[in-house]
Amino acid sequence: MEKVLKDGKLYSLIEFRDRIYEDLDLSKSDLTTLLCAMLIASIGLNMNTIPAIIGAMLISPLMTPILGVVFALAILDTKLLKKSFKILFIQVAVSLLASTLYFLLSPISYASTEIITRTSPTIWDVVIAFVGGLAGIIGARKKEANNIVPGVAIATALMPPVCTVGYSIATGNLEYMVGASYLFSINCSFIMITHILALM
Template sequence: MKQKQYLTPEFINQLTADSKLNLENLIILTCAIFIASIGLNMNSTAAIIGAMLISPLMSPLLAIGTGLAIYDTHLIRNGVSTIITEVVISLIASTTYFYFSPLSYASQEILVRTSPTIWDVMIAFFGGTAGIIGASKMKATNIVPGVAIATALMPPLCTVGYSIASGNLNYFLGSGYLFLINVIFIILTAFFGAKIMNWLNKPGQKHPGILHLPTYKEVLFIAGLLLLLIPSVLSAKQMVQKSIAQNNVHHLITKEFKDTSIIKEDINEQTKTINLTISGSKANMKKIKRVKQRLQDYHLSGYSLNVIQVAQLNASTEAQIDNRITSIITQQQQAEKKKREQQLQKQSKQNKKIAKMSRDINSVTAVSSSDTKKNSIIIELNKSLSHDQKEALIVKIKDKYPNIDKVDFVLKDD
């Protein structure tokens, strides 16, 4: 029985051809960029899926992973040059679109791509695995459509463009991190897939085995990947906690306010506050007080409950109040955001002035506390100072900035 070949010359040649940058791929890429950008802008899931299906971003990543596995520098160069060019074109095009778009708000489709979690890592991992297997089995440029949808390279890249156009650093970091996760783990799974297929191609030869002690470079590489996963794990933890809290609040409402009409339900995870707006006369103050005392029974210890009760309303009035409450919450969130931005600007100016107080200061970092007006700063020194020199510097700083409560020193790494 003839041994099945996985990494055939035809497959390598086809992967090389698919990873080359050509006019056809650039046209397809441009179409995918604008379809994804419009879909994100208009909150259209169908348009975003369409952009994923026609996006040519997958092939160069598979080429890079396969090239690394079989030590094919030509294939690696093709993939790297193509993906860099495609990313640059995508960012320019999507940033230009969002800059001139009259719809400047962040839609739900944009927001979901600014908080990547460990599940996005798993999707990229399994998507890359399916992608390299599908590419080795299929002809021409047909990559499994489900892989293109699952790995979702184009939407987070266009979200980065939106972040640049809107000047939102948090969105930029979140969407950029999501795109980076997808890119790295698609390349990684393509690498391991090609390694395994190459190993299966040579059953008659003696192999040291797939499992072996990792080298020093491999240990560093694995450690780097694990560090890369930390933000996604933390984000997933926050998402799970938020989902659990929402479920517990829903259970509380179902049990304690079953005879009451709930107009608005809002959970603020930062302040641990549950805001409920209800209508009708069923919930009196005594009942509301009892519910507040029973929050721990619904696993909501640490949360506070605010209940706004209004008279019985008709459907039209309820809608008006709902819109009004939403508007008030939005205004409060915007005011808090503006306050934080002003505080950061003030701290930045203060840090620069403190840094100029001594030539021995390399940089100053402010550490604010949300529950006090006092602040702490960390001063990075160019050289080591004596205890008396540090004390004199602290006195000088506190004389000018009484709001600074604590000063810590670290030595600049040479």
């Protein structure tokens, strides 16, 4: 690890912390990106369109505050922890409210295959979140451009479960809401666990 750091291929812990602080923002452009990701994911789920769902995963900013929470716990930075949790909560709340509104207005009310898929988490979702989280922290600490982080965004799928919860609220389906919430919790939890283990 030291050799790699000296070669300048990875961010040092201080550089990585500073980068996370810079990325943790709630500017108009960030909220716009979040809403775009939510809308694309909701339409993809509604219309059973996988490419749209993948696109939403790629542009969703939900991974940034999760990474902030993990790194804050790893280095015991309470300021970063509070800021990361705050932004994660706001992002999830905004996505949830907006997706609920979308599904309330959408003329298509039936549950597509893509929606149903995200209401029944399996052990494979845990494995994907765990392995994806490990790859994510490796990719995030690399200075040069790489395709690891986008791949992790697709694999761990944070935005679609949130939008599925929005669908569940809009249609009053408690079973779907519990299942999708559980999937989102699994993804977040195991991404965090893997990141913390990798940083120790």
